[in-house]
Amino acid sequence: MVRLAVTGAAGRMGQEVLAAAADREVEVAFAVNRSPVAEPIAGVDVQPTDEFAALLADHQPDAVVDFTGPDSAVDYADACAEIGVALVTGTTGFDEAGLAALKAASESTAVLKASNFSRGVAALRLAVQEATAALPDADIELTETHHNAKRDAPSGTAKTLLDDIQEVREDLSERVHGREGEAPRSTDEIGVHARRAGDIAGKHEVLLGGSNETLSLTHRAGDRSIFADGALDAAEWLAGREAGWYDFFEVIEGE
Ligand SMILES: NC(=O)C1=CN([C@@H]2O[C@H](COP(=O)(O)OP(=O)(O)OC[C@H]3O[C@@H](n4cnc5c(N)ncnc54)[C@H](OP(=O)(O)O)[C@@H]3O)[C@@H](O)[C@H]2O)C=CC1
Numbered sequence: 366m367v368r369l370a371v372t373g374a375a376g377r378m379g380q381e382v383l384a385a386a387a388d389r390e391v392e393v394a395f396a397v398n399r400s401p402v403a404e405p406i407a408g409v410d411v412q413p414t415d416e417f418a419a420l421l422a423d424h425q426p427d428a429v430v431d432f433t434g435p436d437s438a439v440d441y442a443d444a445c446a447e448i449g450v451a452l453v454t455g456t457t458g459f460d461e462a463g464l465a466a467l468k469a470a471s472e473s474t475a476v477l478k479a480s481n482f483s484r485g486v487a488a489l490r491l492a493v494q495e496a497t498a499a500l501p502d503a504d505i506e507l508t509e510t511h512h513n514a515k516r517d518a519p520s521g522t523a524k525t526l527l528d529d530i531q532e533v534r535e536d537l538s539e540r541v542h543g544r545e546g547e548a549p550r551s552t553d554e555i556g557v558h559a560r561r562a563g564d565i566a567g568k569h570e571v572l573l574g575g576s577n578e579t580l581s582l583t584h585r586a587g588d589r590s591i592f593a594d595g596a597l598d599a600a601e602w603l604a605g606r607e608a609g610w611y612d613f614f615e616v617i618e619g620e
Pocket residue numbers: 372373374375376377378379398399400414432433434435436437454455456457458479480481482483517521592
C-alpha cells in the first residue's frame with residue numbers, strides 16, 4: 366500500500382484528497398496545513414506546515430501530494446528533493462522562477478506536475494490539439510470559469526491549453542486577455558477570458574471560429590473528486606520512480 370503525505374490539508378483540494386485517500390485505503394503518513402486545524406480531516410490529524418521537513422524525514426512517505434500555492438509548493442519540492450521523496454503537485458500559478466525551482470528539484474527526486482488531474486481535461490487537450498490542426502485558419506478563443514475564491518488567472522489548465530494550441534499554431538503568437546474599447550481582432554491572437562462566480566469547480570471552453578461554422582470543445586468539472594482521484598492515481602504511479610520530470614499523460618498511458 367502506498368504511503369502519502371498531504372499538504373494544504375484544510376484547503377478545498379487538500380480535504381478532497383484526504384477524503385479520496387480514505388475511500389481507496391491509501392495510507393496517509395501525515396498531513397500539514399499552514400493555519401491550525403483543530404479536528405482531524407477524514408480521520409487524519411493535521412500538523413503545522415512548519416514541521417513539514419521534520420515529518421518528511423521521520424515518516425519517509427512514498428510521495429507527497431500538494432495542492433497549495435506556488436511559493437509553498439516550491440518549498441515542499443525543495444524539502445522532497447533534499448531526501449528523495451516523490452512529489453505530485455497540482456498547484457497552479459507558478460511564475461518562471463517557480464517552475465525552474467520545481468524542475469531543479471526533479472533532478473534529485475521524481476516530480477509530477479499537472480495543472481489538471483481530470484481525465485476529461487486530458488481528453489480535452491488531445492481533442493483541442495486535433496481540432497487546432499484540422500482547422501488551421503480558425504480564430505481561437507479560450508474561456509475558463511471558476512469559483513470566486515480562485516487566486517490565479519487565467520487558470521493553470523487554460524495556460525496548458527494555450528501552450529498546446531500554440532505548439533500546433535505557431536502563427537498564434539499573441540494571447541489577448543479580455544477586450545475593451547476599440548479592440549479589433551487580429552489574425553495572430555488567441556483571446557483568453559477568465560470568469561469567477563459562485564462555487565463552480567471548473568469549466569474550460571475552447572472555441573474555434575471559421576467562416577459559417579464554429580466548433581466548441583468544453584469540459585465541465587462536476588466536483589473536485591475528479592482532481593483528487595487523478596492526483597492519487599498519479600501518486601501511486603510515481604512512487605518508487607527515479608528522479609525526473611513526469612506528466613499526467615504518462616500516468617494515463619501507463620495504466
Ligand atoms: N491540478 C488540478 O487538478 C487542480 C489544481 N488546483 C490548484 O490547487 C491549488 C489549491 O487550490 P484550492 O484547494 O482550491 O485552494 P484553497 O485556498 O482552498 O487551499 C489552499 C491550501 O494551501 C495552503 N496554502 C496556501 N498558501 C500557502 C503558503 N504560502 N504556505 C503554506 N500553505 C499555503 C492553504 O493554507 P491555509 O489553510 O492556511 O490558507 C490551504 O490549505 C491552486 O493552485 C489550484 O489552482 C485546484 C484544483 C484542481
